[in-house]
Amino acid sequence: MTITPTLDPAVAVSGFRMAFGTRAVIEDLSFEVGRGETFGFLGSNGSGKTTTIRALLGIYQATAGTLHINGKPFRPEEGRTLGYLPEERGLYKKDPVIDVMTYFGELKGLSRKAARSWSLDFLERVNLADKAKTRLDKLSGGQQQKVQLGVTIMSRPGLLILDEPTKGFDPVNRRLLMDIIAEQKRDGATVIMVTHQMDEVEHLCDRILLLKDGKAEAYGTIAEVQDQYGTRTATVVYTGTLPDDPAYTPLMIRPTGVPGESYAHLALADSIDSAGLLRHLVSLGVPVNSFTTSKTSLEDIFLSVYGTSQTLEGAL
Numbered sequence: 324m325t326i327t328p329t330l331d332p333a334v335a336v337s338g339f340r341m342a343f344g345t346r347a348v349i350e351d352l353s354f355e356v357g358r359g360e361t362f363g364f365l366g367s368n369g370s371g372k373t374t375t376i377r378a379l380l381g382i383y384q385a386t387a388g389t390l391h392i393n394g395k396p397f398r399p400e401e402g403r404t405l406g407y408l409p410e411e412r413g414l415y416k417k418d419p420v421i422d423v424m425t426y427f428g429e430l431k432g433l434s435r436k437a438a439r440s441w442s443l444d445f446l447e448r449v450n451l452a453d454k455a456k457t458r459l460d461k462l463s464g465g466q467q468q469k470v471q472l473g474v475t476i477m478s479r480p481g482l483l484i485l486d487e488p489t490k491g492f493d494p495v496n497r498r499l500l501m502d503i504i505a506e507q508k509r510d511g512a513t514v515i516m517v518t519h520q521m522d523e524v525e526h527l528c529d530r531i532l533l534l535k536d537g538k539a540e541a542y543g544t545i546a547e548v549q550d551q552y553g554t555r556t557a558t559v560v561y562t563g564t565l566p567d568d569p570a571y572t573p574l575m576i577r578p579t580g581v582p583g584e585s586y587a588h589l590a591l592a593d594s595i596d597s598a599g600l601l602r603h604l605v606s607l608g609v610p611v612n613s614f615t616t617s618k619t620s621l622e623d624i625f626l627s628v629y630g631t632s633q634t635l636e637g638a639l
């Protein structure tokens with residue numbers, strides 16, 4: 324896959340290869356993340372997302388290739404400019420929440436007063452104000468994760484790397500966390516996020532990369548990936564029969580329950596656009612009762628890339 328270089332990217336990975344012993348996990352991976360972008364780093368379990376992040380942060384030594392943050396390899400001394408929420412969570416669990424947050428805020432260069440005040444505001448925001456003085460290990464897993472996200476964003480780092488930030492959250496708290504992540508972007512941060520939740524990707528991400536077999540299977544804006552992998556489809560409710568025609572392929576036809584009326588899902592031929600298809604059906608004399616078009620969801624693209632196909636019948 325050819326990568327067109329961006330001017331001054333926040334992150335640039337080129338020809339990255341990672342092997343553990345004789346087993347290569349990443350083969351030849353290249354991608355860039357532009358400044359201010361929210362970038363979805365996607366792939367099936369074990370596809371190498373966390374490995375790539377660890378190599379980017381110098382935790383793993385790349386077998387080959389270059390991984391740059393702000394134009395050079397990452398150095399831990401520059402840690403204040405980066406907020407990393409690792410997949411494996413871990414904070415000092417025996418101390419009160421507010422003390423842990425204040426400590427990390429100071430480590431990241433905030434004054435004690437500023438760290439404490441920011442932390443209290445954050446705890447209020449994530450509905451944990453009453454837990455400020457509670458020992459961290461007395462909080463639920465999701466509550467501890469909220470505290471860790473707070474620690475990650477507290478110093479307003481320019482680059483955030485979030486490895487499954489909403490894993491294990493209920494829908495209400497997941498939405499709250501997505502709002503907080505969206506705010507980071509609005510404040511100018513570059514965000515790289517690993518997630519398996521495609522609705523989060525559609526909601527938050529400007530561009531995505533789908534990792535498969537150690538390579539970039541798809542890379543681009545969501546619309547570009549949808550154009551590349553999605554079938555252009557139209558849903559038609561009509562009376563009578565649908566003639567065979569090269570302009571479309573019926574993916575699924577079923578009766579609507581109204582006598583003589585059917586519901587069809589059609590894949591459009593390359594030569595025809597959706598408005599053209601409607602005109603075409605009418606010119607063929609098909610009584611069209613309703614006509615809608617849709618793009619393939621990222622979830623369906625993910626399923627098709629990683630092998631489990633979903634029947635259209637089930638998707639509709």
Ligand SMILES: Nc1ncnc2c1ncn2[C@@H]1O[C@H](COP(=O)(O)OP(=O)(O)OP(=O)(O)O)[C@@H](O)[C@H]1O
Nearest residue numbers: 343344348366367368369370371372373374375410
């Ligand atoms: N230190 C290591 N030594 C040996 N193999 C490793 C090591 N770290 C990761 N791997 C292997 O590399 C592969 C990719 O793992 P990685 O954790 O990067 O996947 P992932 O895409 O983050 O998966 P998930 O979505 O399940 O978190 C896996 O097969 C894993 O077993």
